[in-house]
Amino acid sequence: MEPVMICAIFSHPDDESFGVAGSVAFYQARGVRSALICTTRGAAGMCNGLAETPAELAAVRSEEFACAARTMGAAAYELLDFADGAGQNWDCSDLGARLEGLLARWRPPVVITFDKDGVTRHPDHIAVHSVVSGLIAAHGPELGVRRLFYQVVTCPEEASPEGPSLACVPPETVDVSVDIRPFEPVKRAALACHRTQAADTAHLLDQPAGSLRAEHYQLAWSADGWRPCAGAADLLVDLVSWPGERAVHE
Numbered sequence: 440m441e442p443v444m445i446c447a448i449f450s451h452p453d454d455e456s457f458g459v460a461g462s463v464a465f466y467q468a469r470g471v472r473s474a475l476i477c478t479t480r481g482a483a484g485m486c487n488g489l490a491e492t493p494a495e496l497a498a499v500r501s502e503e504f505a506c507a508a509r510t511m512g513a514a515a516y517e518l519l520d521f522a523d524g525a526g527q528n529w530d531c532s533d534l535g536a537r538l539e540g541l542l543a544r545w546r547p548p549v550v551i552t553f554d555k556d557g558v559t560r561h562p563d564h565i566a567v568h569s570v571v572s573g574l575i576a577a578h579g580p581e582l583g584v585r586r587l588f589y590q591v592v593t594c595p596e597e598a599s600p601e602g603p604s605l606a607c608v609p610p611e612t613v614d615v616s617v618d619i620r621p622f623e624p625v626k627r628a629a630l631a632c633h634r635t636q637a638a639d640t641a642h643l644l645d646q647p648a649g650s651l652r653a654e655h656y657q658l659a660w661s662a663d664g665w666r667p668c669a670g671a672a673d674l675l676v677d678l679v680s681w682p683g684e685r686a687v688h689e
């Protein structure tokens with residue numbers, strides 16, 4: 440079987456669809472396998488009338504996560520069971536050990552997680568950022584990891600007063616932007632899997648077709664000092680040779 444090349448690690452079912460659905464679909468279309476991990480089952484989230492208890496909500500959101508993972512074409516996906524909303528109290532060494540076990544199984548050369556602000560500043564996002572960053576800095580090479588990227592959103596050119604207060608980054612600090620325009624319908628379908636989170640996904644799903652254009656990443660760490668060129672559009676450049684690329688080098 441082809442190896443898993445990319446593993447994205449987030450906190451809640453739906454983070455993966457907001458963050459990397461287009462990129463996973465982009466690589467899946469090129470025969471590259473990706474894996475997804477969420478560290479909670481989302482039991483503390485909104486239920487949109489689809490669950491009565493936190494346990495029921497966790498079960499529904501686990502199904503929604505599986506739906507999204509299949510929709511975007513993830514080759515593997517895992518949900519852990521850390522307490523939703525309690526990131527500041529998680530046992531970080533336990534989480535690190537669980538993640539290390541999954542990375543040891545897949546040995547992905549590229550890992551993606553939240554940046555230090557976690558896009559929404561949610562404590563669970565920040566906990567995942569901190570545990571994954573520490574794990575890769577300490578054990579990345581022995582786990583086969585070559586690069587760690589942070590998934591980020593870019594600040595709009597003009598701040599909208601009523602827009603959501605996301606922790607965005609200046610566009611010039613982005614290292615890699617994956618062009619997801621051909622996969623916008625896939626990203627929308629993955630987001631739509633999260634029916635319990637409809638109040639949040641509406642922010643993107645209500646935008647006109649053609650508005651979900653790119654997913655952005657900052658390089659956080661590389662095993663060998665690798666850095667992307669300006670304007671890079673591929674998380675796997677220099678790790679994978681694409682059909683047609685060979686002709687350029689010969």
Ligand SMILES: [Zn+2]
Nearest residue numbers: 450451454561
């Ligand atoms: Zn989240």
